[in-house]
Amino acid sequence: MTMAEMESMxxxxxxxxxxxxxxxxxxxxxxxxxxxxxxxxxxxxxxEVKVAAxxxxxxxxxxxxxxxxxxxxxxxxxxxxxxxNSLSRIRLRKAKSVLTEPVQVAASLKANIGQLQLxxxxxxxxxxxxxxxxxxxxxxxxxxxxxxxV
Numbered sequence: 514m515t516m517a518e519m520e521s522m523x524x525x526x527x528x529x530x531x532x533x534x535x536x537x538x539x540x541x542x543x544x545x546x547x548x549x550x551x552x553x554x555x556x557x558x559x560x561e562v563k564v565a566a567x568x569x570x571x572x573x574x575x576x577x578x579x580x581x582x583x584x585x586x587x588x589x590x591x592x593x594x595x596x597x598n599s600l601s602r603i604r605l606r607k608a609k610s611v612l613t614e615p616v617q618v619a620a621s622l623k624a625n626i627g628q629l630q631l632x633x634x635x636x637x638x639x640x641x642x643x644x645x646x647x648x649x650x651x652x653x654x655x656x657x658x659x660x661x662x663v
Contacts, residue, residue, distance in 0.1 A: 550605065554601075563594070564594055
């Protein structure tokens with residue numbers, strides 16, 4: 514292996530390391546968004562549980578003559594539930610849409626890393642493979658700012 518080839522390999526290794534760092538950043542962002550999604554789902558469930566408990570209380574109260582107070586509580590909780598539900602659905606849709614792009618970018622970056630590793634192992638050192646990897650790198654670099662991962 515010539516000195517120029519060794520320098521080229523070192524450059525590719527450096528580049529692969531940079532891509533791996535970007536993949537890690539995107540995966541961390543995905544994990545953070547998934548946690549936010551779980552929180553939103555939990556927030557959605559809370560009013561549903563409260564309303565169900567109050568309805569049970571109302572049903573048992575009807576057997577004993579009924580309670581206007583419980584009925585008012587149910588109405589108030591139902592209204593809160595509908596408000597939270599609509600807000601949570603909006604947050605959920607936003608979180609899912611924001612989550613999709615980083616996952617796709619991470620998958621593309623991993624594929625690019627795999628190709629670079631093949632180059633390191635000597636399984637495709639031809640000019641065509643190098644040009645393809647550089648082209649894909651350019652495409653991925655252009656897409657990264659779109660998902661806020663840079």
